[in-house]
Amino acid sequence: MPSILSISALSKHYKSGLKALDGVDLEIRRGEIFALLGPNGAGKTTLISIVCGTVTKTAGTIAVDGHDIVTDARAARRKIGLVPQEVAVDIFGTVWNTVSFSRGLFGRSPDPAYIEQLLRDLSLWEKRNSKIIELSGGMKRRVMIAKALSHEPDLLFLDEPTAGVDVNLRRDMWALVRKLRDKGVTIILTTHYIEEAEEMADRVGVIDGGKILLVEDKDALMRKLGKRRLTLALQEPMSHVPDELAPWSPTLENDGLRLVYSFDAEADDTGMPGLLRRLGELGIDFRDLDTSRSSLEDIFVGLVERAA
Numbered sequence: 001m002p003s004i005l006s007i008s009a010l011s012k013h014y015k016s017g018l019k020a021l022d023g024v025d026l027e028i029r030r031g032e033i034f035a036l037l038g039p040n041g042a043g044k045t046t047l048i049s050i051v052c053g054t055v056t057k058t059a060g061t062i063a064v065d066g067h068d069i070v071t072d073a074r075a076a077r078r079k080i081g082l083v084p085q086e087v088a089v090d091i092f093g094t095v096w097n098t099v100s101f102s103r104g105l106f107g108r109s110p111d112p113a114y115i116e117q118l119l120r121d122l123s124l125w126e127k128r129n130s131k132i133i134e135l136s137g138g139m140k141r142r143v144m145i146a147k148a149l150s151h152e153p154d155l156l157f158l159d160e161p162t163a164g165v166d167v168n169l170r171r172d173m174w175a176l177v178r179k180l181r182d183k184g185v186t187i188i189l190t191t192h193y194i195e196e197a198e199e200m201a202d203r204v205g206v207i208d209g210g211k212i213l214l215v216e217d218k219d220a221l222m223r224k225l226g227k228r229r230l231t232l233a234l235q236e237p238m239s240h241v242p243d244e245l246a247p248w249s250p251t252l253e254n255d256g257l258r259l260v261y262s263f264d265a266e267a268d269d270t271g272m273p274g275l276l277r278r279l280g281e282l283g284i285d286f287r288d289l290d291t292s293r294s295s296l297e298d299i300f301v302g303l304v305e306r307a308a
Contacts, residue, residue, distance in 0.1 A: 003050070004030040004079075004155055004186045010060035012046055012210075020046040023211040024060070028155075033177065033187045035197035035218075037300055038207040045085070047207070048157050052082050064153060072218040078106050081153035086162045087140045089147070091133040095124055098132060098148045106151035115150065121145055121176060122146050138169040145176070154178065158189045163177040174200060193299060206303050221299065230272055232279075233288040244282055248275045259286070 012021040018264035021043045028034050036042050049055035051062055053073060062069045067076035089098055100115055119125045122142045132140060141161070142293060161173060170193075177187055177200060191197060197204055198218070205215040214221070237256035248271055252259040263270045279286070 002030050002232060004065050005025040005053070005188075006063045007047075010047070010050065010062065011058045012043075012050060012055065013058045014019075019210050021057075022051070024207075024210070024212055026205065026212060026215065028186060028188060029203070030154075030186055031181065031184055032202040033181050033189065033200050034203050034205065035201035036188060036190045036205045037194070037197060038190075042207045043210040044207060045159055046210075048082070048159055048188070052157065053077055053096070054182055062217070078151065081156040082094035082160050083144050083146035083148045083156070083158045087137075089132050089143060092131055095119065095127055095135075095143055095146075096128040096132055096151045098143060099150050108151045109268055111228045114152070116151055118146050121179070125171065138247075141169065145173070149180075151184070155186045158187060158191075160190055162276070170196075185271065206286065206300060208303075227262045227264060227271075227298070229292050230261040230263065230275070231290045231292070232261075232286040234259055235285040235292075240285075242282060244278060245275070247271075248276055248278075250275070259284075266285040 005026070007024055008028040010021055010024040010026075011019070013019050024043075024047065029157070036044050036047070046055060050057045051064070051069065053069060053076075062075040062076075062081045067079065068077045079173065093101075093138065096119070099119065100112075102108065103111070104184070119128055122145060124139065124146060126141050127135060127139060132143060135143065145158075145161070158177070178188070181187060189196065189201065201218050203215065204218050204221055206213045231253075234257055238252055238259070239256060241250055241252060241259075248261055250259050252258065253260055259277055261272070263272060
């Protein structure tokens, strides 16, 4: 699939010595939802800000749909929509005027029908004549999304879009993101809510310390790095794990009433049959067992810890 965003050897160094980005290479496929994950200070917002032209890079090249962000800045920026973390709008303007004005800033001719449909999709139509200052925090966030989409961009950045919003708005936004992807819009999402990435992303990138640690198809990542957990509810509590179980390195939880074993589900020998057999030989009885898959959050935490 062709790339809509190509980033090569991108660096951002500050006079203080801070390396916000250090040799980032990244290709974003057209029409995908890409989740960029990383702890605070990892470089997520810096990367987005450089692509969008609000921060100057130190080195490297960036092309948006073939347009270099420096030598062909206007054409590149016209392709991009940005929903920043902070709400930044004229609080005394109306919803309709704010979104329509943003469309005009990108040289798009007026299209009231498009703006109406956009506001309807974001549940803003009933508020179209309201001033921004009169809206709730969640509604202001919706206006920011409408502004970003007003000029019909091909590439949409959502920088922590659901931070501090309620569950209902978060679900509405998930639905909108999927609808945009179905229409061909490419979406890059940064989030602290790992479940958002797990729910929506086609691919996942992990950034830390200004460097990309990994880029992988989400499902392949879950298969490759995800572990499974076998949890045994014991008949009697255990004070410690017997030495005979050391080859499996299980752990005790819930005051010794649960024995937990983590294993690679893709391995030829998961170790699970042998563990269960050994428990029987030792006379350790359990009343229930359960297996579960590692979450994307577990994988993310493990990657960042290994990179530290």
